[in-house]
Amino acid sequence: DQQVKQNSPSLSVQEGRISILNCDYTNSMFDYFLWYKKYPAEGPTFLISISSIKDKNEDGRFTVFLNKSAKHLSLHIVPSQPGDSAVYFCAASKSLSGTYKYIFGTGTRLKVLA
């Protein structure tokens, strides 16, 4: 049972436009969410996070939106740049458990076209 789902395996966007990556989760106990970016032959690197007490978090070109009622989060990248081409994973955890174990989605491969 996939608790965290990224239903789009790939996405192509023109340079300068907005990229929107989506993530859905099923467990209402998740209260902390993160996005990671992964380049080939490298490990994932942390991008941005959001706690369930917020509905939006922004860091430069990256904004994460959380809709708790829909159990949905999205990552917006504006403007998209060729260097953003990578695989993006969303992850969810139940921070109150104290374990901070993440459940990862399957990833979305973003390609930004120059």
Place this chain on the structure above:
Amino acid sequence: DADVTQTPRNRITKTGKRIMLECSQTKGHDRMYWYRQDPGLGLRLIYYSFDVKDINKGEISDGYSVSRQAQAKFSLSLESAIPNQTALYFCATSDFRGRNEQFFGPGTRLTVL
């Protein structure tokens, strides 16, 4: 220098062989994790350790064992490798005092023939 290192980076082995993947970190973090990545399945947690004396099973621990030799070192062993353990393996660390983010190593690509 990388904060989280993994050795080897690539390994090809045969069914039934014992293999150890090693992870070292210089971040001073107390928590360490082992994940595997398979196409279409994302990253799945194998084992995690919150300190040298604390080892916990993750989602998919069967067929694996771990050893936390020191705060900075966390090894993953496959006692008798099988082909469906062919995957990309990542080690990660985190500090309880942070934003909960985990810092990943570069990965080990393991192929079991």
